[in-house]
Amino acid sequence: MxxxxxxxxxxxxxxxxxxxxxxxxxxxxxxxxxxxxxxxxxxxxxxxxxxxxxxxxxxxxxxxxxxxxxxxxxxxxxxxxxxxxxxxxxxxxxxxxxxxxxxxxxxxxxxxxxxxxxxxxxxxxxxxxxxxCPPRCPSYSSLEDPPAGTSREPLLALGASTGGPFAVAEILKGLPDGWEVATVVVQHVDACFVAGLAGWLSDHSGRRVRLAAEGDRPEPGRTLLASTTGHMRLDESGRLRYSAEPRDACYRPSVDVLFHSLARHWPGPGAAALLTGMGRDGAEGLLALRRRGWATVAQDRGSSVVWGMPRAAVELGAAEVVAPLEEIAGVLAHGIRAGARAPGR
CATH class of the missing domain: 3.40.50.2300 (Response regulator)
Structure with a gap:
């Protein structure tokens, strides 16, 4: 090397x-x-x-x-x-x-x-x-069981890697005034920098971003950032948990792990975006969310620092929409509103 x-x-x-x-x-x-x-x-x-x-x-x-x-x-x-x-x-x-x-x-x-x-x-x-790392990181099995629970609260999920801090901040800043949707974010970053990243995102987006603690629930108006080198996932009770598994995942925290868990356990509507980053983490998870009826977006090549993760999502057919960064917030907000109006999933 x-x-x-x-x-x-x-x-x-x-x-x-x-x-x-x-x-x-x-x-x-x-x-x-x-x-x-x-x-x-x-x-x-x-x-x-x-x-x-x-x-x-x-x-x-x-x-x-x-x-x-x-x-x-x-x-x-x-x-x-x-x-x-x-x-x-x-x-x-x-x-x-x-x-x-x-x-x-x-x-x-x-x-x-x-x-x-x-x-x-x-x-x-x-x-x-x-x-x-192998061209395709360990695959997380498709989850066929329907999500448990009856809550119809919407959820927004963002996954990013290389170049992601600016992209995440831009999306949070671009969400509508009065945005009261639960939001969860995975950004590939070392655990020792993640507290600083939460503060940086808050300062640059104008929205308070806090670290997700073990057992937190996504709640309307809160933006939670994955906070350890473990993988953040949603469990069947609707709480966020951290786990070392899968240990052989190429990325920590893994976007795929979070997205797959949301596909399995979040009962309400949702929208998710896979943003700039190297590799393909999150692409299969985004596909699982699309199959559950979520609005799914991939950042386009022109606005990505590295068009790796979004490209993988496009190749899998995981993204309903491929959009430049400046349009993604609007697309996600529209997807959330449309999902909330739908009579069922």
Whole structure:
């Protein structure tokens, strides 16, 4: 796996080089000392992964990520001095297509690197996403039993990955005034960043987004975000639960796991959207929801940072509508209203 390093600090570049060199199967393809040089390097010699700093002269990591994903798409991992201290910039970079973020390893007097293990774990996870995971992740069986219960409350479900924070915020912001529909969201993100993501989504959408706790019920007017590296699912009692299973799922938390559980257990009408992201997580779950009579939407190619997950949904026939990001909120709201008016399912 060839890795490019974009960082203006010579010491940081050396720390990253040592960590990469310490692992079998990894090699440094090149290094760049600022974001502008990083863009040019990627265009000239595209690596398997870019380790991107945030604060650099001439062009910072956010703009460099945006340019790379627009001009020469390539997996990007944000590596910066303090992820927790730069939450807003981290999520800006993720909105433009960065997959994840981790603190920069620190060179020690002995020659080792503190934090190198965390970086390697992130790299291994991304390696699965870009080719070491099977083309079709473990399939979740079609659920033929009808949903239990009699509630006719509607539900909105969103699933997203690469570039998802901006997409989710845009949809929440675009929902009608007075929106009082229960909403659940799965965004592929490391558990240590998810609390910051809830705050970021709240700030950028104007709607309060809170982390879904074990046992929470989706309720009108509440927006709940999956909050752990376990998979969030709805159980037969209508409560949200977290589980490590399926352990071999390529993505955590899995959109497919949530969508399939909603198809089985949510008795009312609903609308769901599968948004920008790498891979195909959520496509089969969206199909299960469509078969249950939900309104289903896939983000279109032009507005997606990576048209992987939505494309998989389109190929399966899971999406009733394929729409650009700016239209999705309206399509979902229409689908919810139409489902609520229907006499039955």
């Amino acid at each position: 060839r890795i490019g390093i974009v960082n203006d600090s010579m010491i940081a570049r050396e720390a990253l080089r040592r960590v990469v060199a310490s692992a079998d199967g990894l090699e440094v393809a090149w290094t760049a000392s600022d974001g502008e040089e990083g863009v040019e390097r990627v265009k000239a010699d595209r690596p398997d992964l870019v380790l991107m700093d945030l604060f650099m002269p001439r062009m910072d990591g956010v703009e460099s990520t945006r340019r790379i994903m627009a001009e020469a798409p390539c997996p990007i991992l944000v590596v910066t001095a303090s992820v927790s201290g730069q939450v807003d910039k981290v999520y800006q970079a993720m909105g433009f297509g960065a997959l994840d973020a981790v603190d920069t390893p620190v060179l020690m007097a002995c020659g080792g690197c503190s934090g190198g293990g965390d970086l390697l774990r992130k790299i291994r996870t991304i390696a699965k996403l870009i080719g070491k």
